[in-house]
């Protein structure tokens with residue numbers, strides 16, 4: 001069994017961005033450029049927030065469209081990025097129906113969730129958790 | 135590919151609205167000296183010559199600045215704006231959170247300077263290195279600042295990573311206390327930045343960014359982050375501001391007789407229960423929200439269900455953000471004790487883009503002036519009566535429209551209006567800025583008078599009053615408040631939320647700057663606070679501030695405070711001492 005980040009209840013989310021900053025801090029940098037989790041308002045703060053994470057699909061559409069096989073499907077669900085194979089075409093971004101792939105402008109490659117769960121440790125409101133891929 | 139930038143940014147973006155040009159300058163010189171935030175903004179505003187500018191002329195500059203802690207540490211969530219204020223005529227300084235500070239920082243700037251004025255309405259969109267001037271003629275004159283936000287939201291990229299600062303009709307019509315609304319529910323509220331935007335025909339400023347900035351000491355950075363995250367989420371701060379939010383103050387302040395009511399005729403409001411944080415949370419709270427980078431989430435949103443007038447069983451839900459300040463100014467100050475009515479007033483103020491505090495105080499003065507026959511119903515058009523929220527709602531529209539001399543005067547603030555119509559004894563402004571909601575004792579009012587922006591947050595006199603059973607000599611009060619204000623210059627240069635001041639003690643600030651590559655001892659920091667204080671007050675004095683001409687509304691001496699009746703001599707002595715100290719500090 002493998003694990004992924006799952007959304008418990010997006011209505012609990014306050015949009016603080018602590019999770020996004022944490023994800024970026026994996027590289028000990030300050031910012032949003034390398035974050036794999038994305039929080040935005042659902043069309044204005046009054047409507048609450050949308051929490052977008054990689055769902056670790058069993059049959060991942062991103063991997064299917066990658067012309068260089070730079071996204072390796074992981075046993076049990078999800079993908080792994082092989083950076084030196086990636087040519088930065090961005091097809092994967094378009095293929096993900098959840099919009100869960102953000103772009104790292106600095107290296108011109110996608111940011112792919114590594115399912116490490118670091119963001120979960122910094123969500124103050126229990127919006128996200130680590131869950132086994134079902 | 136984007137260039138890698140260091141976390142300690144030195145880039146300042148200049149935007150010239152007249153010539154529709156923009157460029158970036160490396161201002162390492164200023165950032166090394168002042169860190170960022172208010173220190174940097176004051177220095178840049180001085181370069182722009184705001185002290186000589188007509189506040190509503192194209193020569194007035196606006197400086198937005200962020201600092202080293204924005205994005206880097208929890209509760210580093212504020213942006214400062216410095217400009218010349220059309221309300222007081224001297225220095226304007228205002229703070230807002232929302233997404234503003236992280237958007238500016240991750241767009242790669244420590245400050246944005248706005249110069250000139252556009253001939254026709256524009257909005258400016260800054261997406262990292264790209265700066266676009268977009269036609270805003272069609273957005274000009276829209277009745278709701280919320281709709282303006284919605285339109286821009288649809289049109290611009292990078293949701294979640296951007297700030298949309300905009301003005302409403304009040305800013306367009308140059309109401310001197312118009313605000314700039316950011317992310318719908320946060321504001322550069324005080325001192326009239328909205329009117330400065332309006333005069334420049336700048337409808338909105340959108341900034342977005344998703345950069346990742348390099349930290350010199352990576353390991354140290356993560357350690358300090360974790361320590362601060364722990365402190366901000368485990369401390370009682372979280373409970374305090376998250377559960378009820380700032381309106382938790384309504385009942386305690388009312389209890390001690392410090393809640394300004396009906397233009398401060400009283401410090402107690404018989405209907406305080408109805409607008410208390412507890413009542414709001416139990417009956418109207420639908421959601422909490424946070425500024426970017428702040429785990430506390432103090433923003434409280436209420437939902438009010440309104441029926442459509444002509445259609446049976448049709449309703450809409452209006453979402454309103456409520457805080458202590460509008461609850462005081464549009465609630466107790468106007469005698470409005472019904473939560474739903476209060477929320478409608480807050481919503482109206484939000485729609486047109488007015489500062490809630492100034493608006494409430496202006497209307498409170500107008501109500502009393504009408505009561506006493508200084509103005510007539512012909513002037514006020516609507517019959518203003520304590521507690522009559524519907525009348526106040528209409529008066530808010532009239533303030534924006536300014537259909538007659540009376541509303542044109544009132545739109546310049548209560549100081550100006552009372553000079554024309556009389557009633558300055560009960561015109562509740564200090565240094566030209568309408569009062570915040572604290573009648574806790576002499577220190578609060580001394581604090582408003584001597585504070586750089588005449589705000590309760592300058593030096594927290596309200597808290598000084600509440601922490602002491604007996605106050606020391608007025609000279610001591612002034613010295614203590616000035617020292618607090620000088621330290622806050624450091625916090626406002628970082629730029630952290632002042633709710634986090636208990637966490638960001640000098641030792642912690644020094645420690646947290648270190649991994650970012652900024653070495654400053656506790657003594658250095660204290661010294662820096664005074665240096666910024668001095669530069670800022672000099673700029674304020676050069677812009678026309680004269681402490682010997684500060685007006686003290688008699689009302690504060692007539693209504694008992696928790697410290698009893700405030701003595702005019704005491705406050706006078708405080709002001710004399712302040713005047714002398716300011717002279718000493720400001721003379722080179």
Ligand code: SF4
Nearest residue numbers: 013014016017019123
């Ligand atoms: S940390 Fe939690 S509350 Fe904050 S934005 Fe992320 S999911 Fe939402």
